Amino acid sequence: MRIVVVGGSGHIGTFLVPRLVRAGHEVVNISRGTRAAYADAPEWEQVRQVTADRERQDADGVFGDTVAALRPDAVVDLVCFTPESAAALVERLRGETGHLLHCGTVWRYGVSHRAPIREGEGTPPFGEYGVQKDAIARMLKEETANGGLPTTTLHPGHIVGPGWHPIGPLGNLDPEVWRTLSAGRTLRIPGLGAEHMHHVHADDVAQGFERAIERPEAARGEDFHVVAPSSMNVRGLAAAAASWFGQEAHLESVSWEEFRAASTGDHADVSWEHLSRSQVCSIEKARTLLGYAPAYEPDAAILESVRWLIEHDRLGVERPLAV
Numbered sequence: 627m628r629i630v631v632v633g634g635s636g637h638i639g640t641f642l643v644p645r646l647v648r649a650g651h652e653v654v655n656i657s658r659g660t661r662a663a664y665a666d667a668p669e670w671e672q673v674r675q676v677t678a679d680r681e682r683q684d685a686d687g688v689f690g691d692t693v694a695a696l697r698p699d700a701v702v703d704l705v706c707f708t709p710e711s712a713a714a715l716v717e718r719l720r721g722e723t724g725h726l727l728h729c730g731t732v733w734r735y736g737v738s739h740r741a742p743i744r745e746g747e748g749t750p751p752f753g754e755y756g757v758q759k760d761a762i763a764r765m766l767k768e769e770t771a772n773g774g775l776p777t778t779t780l781h782p783g784h785i786v787g788p789g790w791h792p793i794g795p796l797g798n799l800d801p802e803v804w805r806t807l808s809a810g811r812t813l814r815i816p817g818l819g820a821e822h823m824h825h826v827h828a829d830d831v832a833q834g835f836e837r838a839i840e841r842p843e844a845a846r847g848e849d850f851h852v853v854a855p856s857s858m859n860v861r862g863l864a865a866a867a868a869s870w871f872g873q874e875a876h877l878e879s880v881s882w883e884e885f886r887a888a889s890t891g892d893h894a895d896v897s898w899e900h901l902s903r904s905q906v907c908s909i910e911k912a913r914t915l916l917g918y919a920p921a922y923e924p925d926a927a928i929l930e931s932v933r934w935l936i937e938h939d940r941l942g943v944e945r946p947l948a949v
Contacts, residue, residue, distance in 0.1 A: 627651050627652070627699035627700055627839075628651070628652040628653075628654065628696070628697065628698050628699050628700075629646055629651050629652070629653050629654070629698060629699065629700045629701070629702065629839065630653075630654045630655075630656060630693055630696050630698040630700075630701045630702070631643055631646070631653060631654070631655050631656070631701075631702045631704065632656045632657075632680070632693070632701065632702065632703045632704060632705055632706070633656070633657060633680075633703070633704035633705030634653075634655035634656070634657060634663075634673075634702075634704065635655065635657045635661055635662060635663050636663075636664075636704060636705065637664065637785045637787060637790065637828045637831075638704050638729065638782070638785065638828050638831045638832055638835070639655065639663065639704055639832075640663040640664040640665050640787070640789070640828060641665075641787070641828050641829040641831075641832035642702065642704075642831075642832035642835055642836065643655055643663070643667075643669065643670065643673055644667040644669035644670065645829075645832050645833070645836050646836065646839075647669035647670075647672050647673065648669060649836065649840075651839075652674075653672070653673045653674070654673070654674045654675075654676055654696050654698070655673050655674070655675055655676065656676045656677075656678050656680075656692070656693070657675070657676075657677065657678075658677065658678070658679050658680075659675070659677040664787065664788065664789030664790065665787075665788060665789060676692070676696070678692050680705065680711070684710075684711050684714060687714065689711075689714065689715065690714055690715050690717065690718025690719065691718065693715065693718070693719065694718050694719060694722055694723070697722075698723055699723070699724050699725070700723065700724055700725040700726075700727065700839055701715075701719065701723055701725070701726050701727070702727045702729075702835055702839075703715065703726065703727065703728050703729065704729045705729075706728060706729070706762065707755070707758060707759070708758055708762075709758060709761045709762050709765055712728065712762045712765060712766065713765060716765075716766070716769055716774070716775050716777070719775055720769075720774055720775045721775075723775065724776060724842070725776045725777070725778070725839070725842055725845075725846065726766070726775055726776070726777045726778075727777070727778045727779075727780065727835055727838055727839065727845075728762060728763070728766055728777065728778070728779045728780070729779075729780060729782065729831075729835075730759050730760075730762065730763045730779045730780060730781040730782075730849070731755070731756065731759045731781055731782065732781050732782065732783050732824060732851065732853065732905055732907050733751060733753070733755060733756035733759065733903070734748070734751050734756055734759050734760035734763055734781060735748025735749055735750075735751060735756070735760075735903070735905060736748065736749040736750050736751050736752050736756070736903065737749055737902060737903055737904065738822070738903060738904045738905050738906065741822070741905075741906035742906045742907055742908035743851075743905060743906065743907045743908060744908045744910070744911070745781075745848075745849045745850065745851060745908075745911055746849060748905075753899070762779070763779045763781070763849055766778075766779055767779070767847060767848075767849065770846055770847035771847055776842065776846040776847070777846070777847065778838050778845040778846060778847070778848055778849075778850070779848075779849045779850070780831070780834050780835060780838060780849075780850050780851075780852045780912075781849060781850065781851050781852065781907075782826050782831045782834075782852050782853065783823075783824035783825055783826045783851075783852075783853035783854065783857075783905075783907065784823055784824065784825045784826065784900070785825075785826060785827075785828050785831060786825050786826065786827055786828065786922075786924075786927040786928050786930070786931050787827055787828035787829065787927070787930070787931060788930055788931055788933075788934035789931075789934060790931070791931070791935065791940075791941070792825070792927075792928045792931040792932065793823060793825065793900060794863070794867070794928075795807070795813070795815075795860055795863040795864040795867055796813075796815060796816075796860065796893075796897050796901075797821070797823055797860070797896065797897040797898075797899070797900030797901040798893045798894075798896040798897045798900070799893070799896065800889075800890075800891075800893040801941055801942070804867065804932065804941060804943055805942060805943055805944055807864060807867045807868040807871065807873065807875060808868075808870075808871040808873065808943035808944045808945045809871075809873075809943075809944035809945065810868070810871075810873040810874065810876065811876065812876045812877070812878050813864060813875065813876065813877055813878070814877075814878045814880050814884070814885060814888065815860050815861075815864070815877050815878070815879055815880070815885075816880060816881070816882045816884075816885035816894075816897065816901065817860075817879065817881075817882065817901075818861075818879055819859060819860035819861035819864070819877060819879065820859050820860070820861065820904075821859055821860055821900075821901040821902075821904040822857045822858065822859045822904045822905060822906050823857060823858065823859075823860075823863070823900055823901070823904075823905075823924075824853045824854065824857040824905050824906055824907050824924070825853070825854055825857070825858070825924040825927055825928060826852060826853045826854050826920065826922075826924075826927070827854070827920070827921070827922035827926075827927035827930070829921070829922070830852065830854065830920035830921060830922055830927075831852050833852075833918065833919070833920070833921075834850065834852035834912060834916065834918050835852075837912075837916040837917050837918055838850070838916055841915070841916055841917070844915040844916060845915070845916060848911075848915065850909075850911055850912040850915070850916060850918070851907040851908060851909050851911070851912060852909070852912060852918065852920075853907050853909055853920070854920055854922060854923055854924045854927065855909065855920055855923060856923060856924065857905070857906045857907075857924065858924045858925060860901065861875075861877065863924070863925065863928070864877060866925040866929075867925075867928070867932075869948075869949075870929055870932070870947050870948060870949050871943065871944075871945045871946070871947060871948055872945065872948035873945070882894075882898070885897070929949065932947075933947060
């Protein structure tokens with residue numbers, strides 16, 4: 627098939643585009659052309675690159691024309707963030723493309739009331755990002771149910787991979803967390819540390835999209851969670867991270883008010899965004915209908931990212947990795 631990937635140079639596309647080429651597909655990547663993929667792969671030499679500023683073309687009402695002109699059999703949209711942008715693309719591709727696959731997010735749900743969360747059974751989202759992603763997923767599902775464009779939405783957790791900083795044990799991107807754990811110093815955590823985060827390796831997300839393309843009859847009109855086989859809470863991830871440096875995790879429970887007072891920048895706000903949701907998502911539907919089989923547990927995926935950052939002088943730690 628000819629598959630157009632929108633935003634294929636990012637986290638997911640870095641792994642998805644080579645997967646699709648290896649599977650024998652003709653792949654076209656649409657991007658702004660401002661950066662290369664996070665990891666090199668020989669398959670990129672076979673990929674047609676199309677430069678387009680989606681935000682600008684959406685404003686001009688022509689982005690759908692750019693995609694449709696490539697005559698794709700399937701479109702994987704990895705960088706759509708508003709219902710208006712999604713609706714415009716659907717309107718243009720309806721009747722011309724066999725399958726539109728959209729990248730959603732587990733933040734389409736709000737705070738967790740039960741675990742695991744099955745598709746569509748979470749609480750209402752909060753925050754602009756989650757609210758808009760939920761609206762897109764609902765619109766796409768309705769589009770297909772009403773006999774329109776065949777669509778599928780895949781909802782990743784917190785995406786991890788080599789080349790960028792992972793969401794860490796405190797649910798933020800603060801590099802001081804890794805330095806503290808590597809030195810065996812006490813890490814102050816908000817609350818009891820029982821809040822969960824559901825990570826996923828970018829290649830496992832890519833696998834989910836590839837499986838959905840391979841099984842269109844099972845995927846069309848459906849939503850799927852694409853996350854790791856398990857989730858980890860603050861305590862568990864901190865303990866695992868400390869062990870990578872040959873240390874034990876020493877944790878001190880503090881109130882959110884104390885945590886915020888001692889935090890710099892927006893780290894406390896980012897922690898709240900992740901930990902207040904405390905999400906654990908089911909992958910049973912993706913396993914059953916798509917054959918989704920994630921290769922990475924959360925700690926293994928995060929360790930790969932941390933190792934890459936250290937080896938490329940992107941993260942300073944007190945002790946070298948012991949694993």
